[in-house]
Structures are given as C-alpha cells and as structure tokens.
Amino acid sequence: MTESNATITALQKEQLLERILASAVFCKSPRLSAFLRYICKLHLEAQDEAINEQKIGVHVFSRPEGYHVGEDSIVRSQARFLRQRLSEYFSTCGKQEEILLSIPKGAYVPVFCSRCEVTHEAYSETTEPGAELSEEHNAEVRTRRLPWKWAVAMLACALAALGAWGLHGLLRPVTPVERFWDSFFDAHRQQILVPSDSTLVLLQKMSGREFSLGDYISRRYLVEAASATPNPLWHSISTSQYTSLTDLTLFDRLQRFSSTRHRALRLLYARDLTVEELKTSNAILLGGRRSNPWLELVGPAMHFTFGYDYGLRENYILNRNPGKGEQPRYDEANNGTPHVAYGVLAYLPSLDGAGSNLLIGGTSRAATEATGEFLMGPQFNRFLEGIQQNKSIPHFELLLSLNNINGDASTAKIVCFHKLD
Numbered sequence: 001m002t003e004s005n006a007t008i009t010a011l012q013k014e015q016l017l018e019r020i021l022a023s024a025v026f027c028k029s030p031r032l033s034a035f036l037r038y039i040c041k042l043h044l045e046a047q048d049e050a051i052n053e054q055k056i057g058v059h060v061f062s063r064p065e066g067y068h069v070g071e072d073s074i075v076r077s078q079a080r081f082l083r084q085r086l087s088e089y090f091s092t093c094g095k096q097e098e099i100l101l102s103i104p105k106g107a108y109v110p111v112f113c114s115r116c117e118v119t120h121e122a123y124s125e126t127t128e129p130g131a132e133l134s135e136e137h138n139a140e141v142r143t144r145r146l147p148w149k150w151a152v153a154m155l156a157c158a159l160a161a162l163g164a165w166g167l168h169g170l171l172r173p174v175t176p177v178e179r180f181w182d183s184f185f186d187a188h189r190q191q192i193l194v195p196s197d198s199t200l201v202l203l204q205k206m207s208g209r210e211f212s213l214g215d216y217i218s219r220r221y222l223v224e225a226a227s228a229t230p231n232p233l234w235h236s237i238s239t240s241q242y243t244s245l246t247d248l249t250l251f252d253r254l255q256r257f258s259s260t261r262h263r264a265l266r267l268l269y270a271r272d273l274t275v276e277e278l279k280t281s282n283a284i285l286l287g288g289r290r291s292n293p294w295l296e297l298v299g300p301a302m303h304f305t306f307g308y309d310y311g312l313r314e315n316y317i318l319n320r321n322p323g324k325g326e327q328p329r330y331d332e333a334n335n336g337t338p339h340v341a342y343g344v345l346a347y348l349p350s351l352d353g354a355g356s357n358l359l360i361g362g363t364s365r366a367a368t369e370a371t372g373e374f375l376m377g378p379q380f381n382r383f384l385e386g387i388q389q390n391k392s393i394p395h396f397e398l399l400l401s402l403n404n405i406n407g408d409a410s411t412a413k414i415v416c417f418h419k420l421d
Helices: 010-022 030-044 053-059 074-091 115-126 131-144 148-171 176-184 198-207 213-218 220-228 233-238 245-259 275-279 365-376 378-387
Strands: 099-102 111-114 190-194 265-267 281-286 304-309 314-319 329-331 339-349 356-362 396-405 413-419
Touching: 010 030, 010 099, 010 111, 030 053, 030 074, 053 074, 074 099, 074 190, 111 115, 176 356, 176 378, 190 245, 198 220, 198 233, 213 220, 245 265, 245 281, 245 365, 275 281, 304 339, 314 339, 339 365, 356 365, 365 378, 365 396, 378 413
Parallel strands: 190 265, 190 281, 281 356
Antiparallel strands: 099 111, 304 314, 314 329, 339 356, 339 396, 396 413
C-alpha cells in the first residue's frame, strides 16, 4: 500500500533522496547531486519559498551574489539534466520505488508523490469516459462510406510505406562522424565551448612572459604584471575581455550543429570557467596554451603542444613523441608572406573520465579557422573511418598543415596523428 502525498513523511523523503544519490545514475555526477541535495534540504526544512534560480546559482554553482540569471543559464541547463537523470533513475534502478521525486518544469521546488497516484492521475487526464467508444464508432462509420477494396488498398500502401521507412532506418549504417558527435553530445552531461582569451595574449606580450594556470585562476597575473608594467594601456586591456572573431564564428556553427542533435552548446569564457565545470562537462576548448591556459589541465597526455618563441615572435607546434618520419617541431614563420601554418585537433578524456574534451587550435587565426573547417567537413569522417575500433572512436590528436596566404587559409591537410587510448 502506497502513501498519499499528504502522508509521505520527512524520513521517507530523506531515505528516498539518499537512495537516489547513491545510485549509479547519480554517483558520478557531483554537481547534479549537489543541486538535488540543496533543493531537497530546503524543501525538508519547509523553505520552499527560498528555492529559486538565483540562490541555486550562488550556493550550488558558486556564482557571485547578485549575478544576472538572464545572462547565465547554468541553473536552467543543469535543471534539465537533473530532470532527465531523475526520470532515468525511476525507470531503471528505482523502478520499484513506491514514492517518486520530480522537479516540475518552470520551477525548482521538488515534488514527492506516490507512484500509484501519478499513474492514476495520468490515466484520468488522458482518458475520458466514452471517448474511445465514440472514436471507434466514428471510425467505423467513416470506413463504411468507402468501398472496402479502396480501404484495403490504402491500408496496404500505408503499411508498405511505414515498412520501407523503418527498414531504411535499420539498414542505413551510422557513420563514424555521427557516432563521434552522438558520443560527445551526451544527454547526461552539459556541453560547453571555451574560446581563447585574447586579453591574456595581449598581456603576455606586454609583460614578455607567460602565466601559469594557477596565475590565471587566482588573477595573480593581473596584479603582478600591472605592478611591473607602467604601460597606460594595461588597465584598459586587463579589465576587458576580448576573444577572437574566428572563435565566435566557430561557436555559432557548432551551436547550430548541436541543435540538430537536440543538445545545447553553452559559451563560457575562459576567465569565467571553474575547475568543477570543466571536470563535469564535455568541453570544446579553442586556441593554444598561451590563449587558453586550461590546456595545462586537460592536455598533459598530448604529444602536440603549442609553443611561442618570444625572440622570433613565432608560434610553433612541439611534437613531444615523434613517430617515424615526424619532426620534433613544426614552426610557422609569421612574416605575412605565403607560408605553412599548423593546426591541432585533439579528442581527449574529460577530467572525471566520464566524458570527453575537444581541442581546436592553430599557430594563427587562419590555422584555427581551417582546423574548425576540417572538423565540420567530409575529411573528418574519412579520418574517423580509418581509426575507429569496433565501431568505437578512440581518443586521438591530429596535426594539420595549411597554406596561410595573408591571413586566408587553404584546405587543411593531415600531417600525422597519434592515438591516445
């Protein structure tokens, strides 16, 4: 016998919450678990009026007090994932639960109710007495008005069309690139794109040194460089947030592409990213280490790394594990004349091991743009066909070359690649 909503006790709610959080559906999602625990704690303390987007953003996702919820959709996007996880729990390992927990759309207050009441309510809302009989009667009358041969012919055509469509879907093979994107746009994780930080690049050029990820996260690089550099432009640049138009254009293309997979791709500037967000997301990072210090955290296993020669003022790609016929270093001579530039496309494990990250970068703006074009073009599918293993895409890094003619890039060509799995 199950309880009605009014007789579900606080203890029963707490026990259900702990079973949910301990399940395989939630145990590898610390942020969603923290989200659910926070709103349920307030609910159990009879503080439903305190459950709102602003407070969830502050207490769960470390947003500053008074942040603009209209410009930061972290709570709304994570609430969507949380509803999906709850639905998955109650349809799998929690299918025997007599009490259900849900978060209605448009709100964040958790709702506890008995499973039998939900089932009865759903039936009552969708079934009206006599409705089925009336519809069957109307259908019978309409059928009698048609010659029976025509009715049989129409039915046969409809079944044939449905069968052909279903057979087409079953027989059409899934392409490697479809398999790749379906894996990356995981319904259980959020997807973010982190563009390069052009402000950081300018400050490093002005100070003549590179800053570590620790300097970047703590904002120490702003204070240290400012005290040593009396340049009047320093304050103006350091208090602004610039990024590349190439990066934003690529984000627009990937965002529209992600919508075809019924997923949302969120733009998050490198300066605003946190370690926890990077750890629990499938992230696309744009640029090299000088423009996106987060590569220091996600790319330690990479062989192709970005470097910059401050004396020559030239970018290069360092190959830390050259294979047969590969160079230990690939330089771009940035002199404005036609020359070879290089791009890196890397598919890497996420920090928590439950997802993947994607790195798109180049030794120049044109190289980054061409690398993005390669990712979205037919060449990428052909590349994946050659490296997939048992219909699974391994993690990899890919070095591309292209002709850079006054900032315009030709089609990228594969120089070499390394499997990382």
